[in-house]
Amino acid sequence: MARLRDIVFDCAHPAATARFWAAAMDGYAVAPYDDEELARLRALGITDVEDDPTVLVESSQGGPRLFFQRVPEGKGGKNRVHLDLSADDLETEAGRLVGLGATVRERFTDHLVLVDPEDNEFCLYGAT
Structure with missing residues (x-):
């Protein structure tokens, strides 16, 4: 049986959108950047976390994770x-x-x- 892992948002600016949602909801925060994650970003040529194409927001209360990923296209209509x-x-x-x-x-x-x-x-x- 499948289980909910993440709720994923396609967006143009993952870091800013992740910060909005982390601040919007009680008990949520942008996942911290550890050495391994920073090394992964550097390997992609990314030196500023503001340019991270994938940002995770986690719940301290066991709620679902929110994942923000950069996509090239803009939003095309009402969310489904x-x-x-x-x-x-x-x-x-x-x-x-x-x-x-x-x-x-x-x-x-x-x-x-x-x-x-x-x-x-x-x-x-x-x-x-």
Whole structure:
């Protein structure tokens, strides 16, 4: 039986997008760069982690890993899959996410549709 390993985002700027999502969700952080990972990047000719074409975000609480990979093409339409987030205070959390670089696209009675800095849609629900 298959198990969920990662949720993967195709993007133009993996490092920046990974930082947004790490800051957006409780208990998540960009995976640290150890010597082995830095050596791998150097072997690819990459000397600045900002240019890393693949960035991992991990949960300290056992949640799924988020993986951000550079792709050459831009986003072509609405996401076929998106994340749903929840917060105790919908408006306060929406303001925090907007401060991180998100944009509110639509408002509904019980949730908001936002996009991250790379235009990936996600929903934010308040406490029920």
